[in-house]
Amino acid sequence: MRKVAVLGAGKMGQAIVSGLLRAGWSREAVVATARSAERAAALREQYGVRVEPNAVAVAAADVVVVAVKPQDAAALLDELSGAFRPDAPVVSICAGLPVAFFEKRLPDATPVVRAMPNTPALVDEAMTVLSPGTHADARCLEAVEELFAPLGRTLVVDEKHQDAVTAISGSGPAYFYYLAEAMTEAGVLMGLPREVSKELVTQTALGAARMLRESGDSPVALREAVESPAGTTISAVRQLENHRARSAVTDAIEAARDRAREIAEEYA
Numbered sequence: 393m394r395k396v397a398v399l400g401a402g403k404m405g406q407a408i409v410s411g412l413l414r415a416g417w418s419r420e421a422v423v424a425t426a427r428s429a430e431r432a433a434a435l436r437e438q439y440g441v442r443v444e445p446n447a448v449a450v451a452a453a454d455v456v457v458v459a460v461k462p463q464d465a466a467a468l469l470d471e472l473s474g475a476f477r478p479d480a481p482v483v484s485i486c487a488g489l490p491v492a493f494f495e496k497r498l499p500d501a502t503p504v505v506r507a508m509p510n511t512p513a514l515v516d517e518a519m520t521v522l523s524p525g526t527h528a529d530a531r532c533l534e535a536v537e538e539l540f541a542p543l544g545r546t547l548v549v550d551e552k553h554q555d556a557v558t559a560i561s562g563s564g565p566a567y568f569y570y571l572a573e574a575m576t577e578a579g580v581l582m583g584l585p586r587e588v589s590k591e592l593v594t595q596t597a598l599g600a601a602r603m604l605r606e607s608g609d610s611p612v613a614l615r616e617a618v619e620s621p622a623g624t625t626i627s628a629v630r631q632l633e634n635h636r637a638r639s640a641v642t643d644a645i646e647a648a649r650d651r652a653r654e655i656a657e658e659y660a
């Protein structure tokens with residue numbers, strides 16, 4: 393039985409643990425680690441998985457997922473020096489940290505894969521983007537892709553794109569929640585009960601996402617199909633343009649990309 397260790401099962405690590413269990417991984421095959429006793433107890437209670445010290449988890453694992461914050465990664469690897477099995481792939485989900493950060497701290501020839509998932513893993517709708525390191529061959533990459541596939545969709549890109557990926561899909565759910573929050577509040581401002589407004593926004597987001605996926609049309613074509621001449625939608629879109637919403641989105645996503653680059657410099 394293959395075993396996976398999730399080191400630092402916080403928000404994202406927990407989403408991965410829960411997705412693996414839903415995908416049929418047995419409780420014995422998934423080991424989590426946590427820094428606080430409270431967090432460890434919560435993971436045991438909620439998922440019934442083993443929560444072990446990092447070194448114990450790593451020793452037993454065929455795949456190790458590093459899910460701590462980028463600022464905690466170096467200390468974690470230092471603490472574990474000697475515990476890693478050189479044949480067990482190490483998958484980092486740490487934003488910004490390059491494969492090289494791990495390769496220089498792990499035993500020679502350890503296969504490393506940089507991964508960027510997102511929190512919709514909690515509902516099996518994650519977007520996970522993988523980049524293989526120097527020693528991760530096709531078989532290793534395939535095994536890591538199989539690990540993440542049940543959590544949603546997967547894609548492989550060259551590592552040079554990972555900071556942009558982080559800015560788009562890693563952080564992306566937050567942008568949609570921000571828009572959902574603003575739309576819900578606008579409904580409340582106009583007198584809709586909050587629950588009604590939220591339901592309208594949620595179903596509209598789901599429907600729009602499915603249209604994007606299933607119609608094959610571009611976002612522009614889909615938007616134009618909603619905009620009646622002299623109608624309501626074009627009036628709204630004009631306000632978005634007046635407020636430079638497109639430019640704000642571009643600047644926001646570039647800021648996320650730049651922050652990922654800074655993280656690499658800060659913690660290298």
Ligand SMILES: NC(=O)C1=CN([C@@H]2O[C@H](COP(=O)(O)OP(=O)(O)OC[C@H]3O[C@@H](n4cnc5c(N)ncnc54)[C@H](OP(=O)(O)O)[C@@H]3O)[C@@H](O)[C@H]2O)C=CC1
Binds near residue numbers: 446467
């Ligand atoms: N949140 C997201 O949407 C996404 C996050 N990521 C990446 O995932 C990583 C985790 O992010 P997120 O889940 O949001 O953060 P969290 O803070 O929720 O999770 C990190 C967890 O790691 C634990 N931890 C830290 N050091 C150790 C250690 N030495 N041993 C065991 N556990 C430890 C923390 O414990 P404690 O709580 O006690 O500090 C915490 O529970 C980051 O690197 C982030 O870039 C990637 C994609 C999406």
Ligand SMILES: O=C(O)[C@@H]1CCC=N1
Binds near residue numbers: 558562563
């Ligand atoms: O905000 C962050 O840094 C992490 C990485 C992607 C999503 N959350």
